[in-house]
Amino acid sequence: MNKTSAGKTPAKYGKIVLNILITLAVYAVMMVVIQGGMLSRQMTSIIIPCCINVMLAVSLCLLVGYLGELTLGHAGFMSIGAYAGALLTNYLDMPPVAELLIGMLAGGIIASVFAVVIGLPVLRLKGDYLAIVTLGFGEIIRSVINSLEFTGGAKGLSGIGTYATYKNFTFVYIFVILTILLIANLVHSRHGRAITAVRDNYIAAEAIGIHVGRFKTMAFVISAFFAGLAGVIYAHNVGILKPANFDYNKSIEILVMVVLGGMGNIKGSIIAAIILTLLPEVLRSAADYRMLLYSIVLIAMMLFNNSRFKLAIVEKRNLKKAAEIQKEGE
Numbered sequence: 001m002n003k004t005s006a007g008k009t010p011a012k013y014g015k016i017v018l019n020i021l022i023t024l025a026v027y028a029v030m031m032v033v034i035q036g037g038m039l040s041r042q043m044t045s046i047i048i049p050c051c052i053n054v055m056l057a058v059s060l061c062l063l064v065g066y067l068g069e070l071t072l073g074h075a076g077f078m079s080i081g082a083y084a085g086a087l088l089t090n091y092l093d094m095p096p097v098a099e100l101l102i103g104m105l106a107g108g109i110i111a112s113v114f115a116v117v118i119g120l121p122v123l124r125l126k127g128d129y130l131a132i133v134t135l136g137f138g139e140i141i142r143s144v145i146n147s148l149e150f151t152g153g154a155k156g157l158s159g160i161g162t163y164a165t166y167k168n169f170t171f172v173y174i175f176v177i178l179t180i181l182l183i184a185n186l187v188h189s190r191h192g193r194a195i196t197a198v199r200d201n202y203i204a205a206e207a208i209g210i211h212v213g214r215f216k217t218m219a220f221v222i223s224a225f226f227a228g229l230a231g232v233i234y235a236h237n238v239g240i241l242k243p244a245n246f247d248y249n250k251s252i253e254i255l256v257m258v259v260l261g262g263m264g265n266i267k268g269s270i271i272a273a274i275i276l277t278l279l280p281e282v283l284r285s286a287a288d289y290r291m292l293l294y295s296i297v298l299i300a301m302m303l304f305n306n307s308r309f310k311l312a313i314v315e316k317r318n319l320k321k322a323a324e325i326q327k328e329g330e
Helices: 002-035 041-045 047-067 074-091 096-122 127-147 166-187 190-200 202-207 212-238 248-261 266-282 284-305 308-329
Strands: none
Touching (some): 047 248, 074 212, 074 248, 096 166
16 A cells, blocks of 8 residues: 555656646746737737637536537537626626626526536437537527627627736636636546546446436536636627627537547647637738638648547557556556
8 A cells, every 4th residue: 555655646746746837837938928028919819718718628628528428509608608797797896806706606607507407408318419409509599699688689798898808817827727627636536537437338337326417417517617707708808799709610619629639638628729729810911811721720630630640649658657557556
């Protein structure tokens, strides 16, 4: 027992220290770049959208990657959180940070409530059927928002305080890190192992006593909560909300980030979210060929993700991990 603990401790704490150093290094570099005015106006404006897309990709990774369920309604939960948070902060008269915190809490909770209502009947479905139903849910939410007067209808909801711009990068970055930490810890917890067991074989999971419906709903609600948080940050970054910004294309865009990063790979989802957010701006100088080049790069990255070279790297890494676990168990 002592040998096992002694073998695990250095590797475990070494990984934690490395992650902390990377987190602090990224924050330090971004602060230097922002305060030093080293980026153009266009690139500066894309900093917070990068953070938002990381939150959306990591939260969807829990559903698609670890639970193994294909959903296309993530933009719907994002829109619920965005409108709920924005409507609340518009009526509050408090310091900006306090308003934003309350708005984020409200947006996340309301998105979670909708996830419970939708998830209980919908999660009985699997595969393509679940994807179609969640796609329909997202479009229904968009249509409802489009027809309501207090949301601004098709004209959009304006007058939202821009409290989540690049000037408040620290605040947004904290919530990005919290999102990653909480979902990563969930995945590696007892509940996370139950979720992956449902993905691998739900019949076997039921046979050993795992309540499949409960864990599916839990993953669905947690994912929706963080999508709602990202929605509130989005609302307070752009200052105006329009239903057209939350159509099925947005859900597919988030899904592409998760698939490109590797199913069940949080680090990959983070990298893919950043790349796919930056890529259109980087290619903006190509004018009419921008979207063509974007598509070509996207296809090339997808092909690389499924290439023999990539599979060989993954297999080598998995064998190394297996050897380390076997060594620790001896």
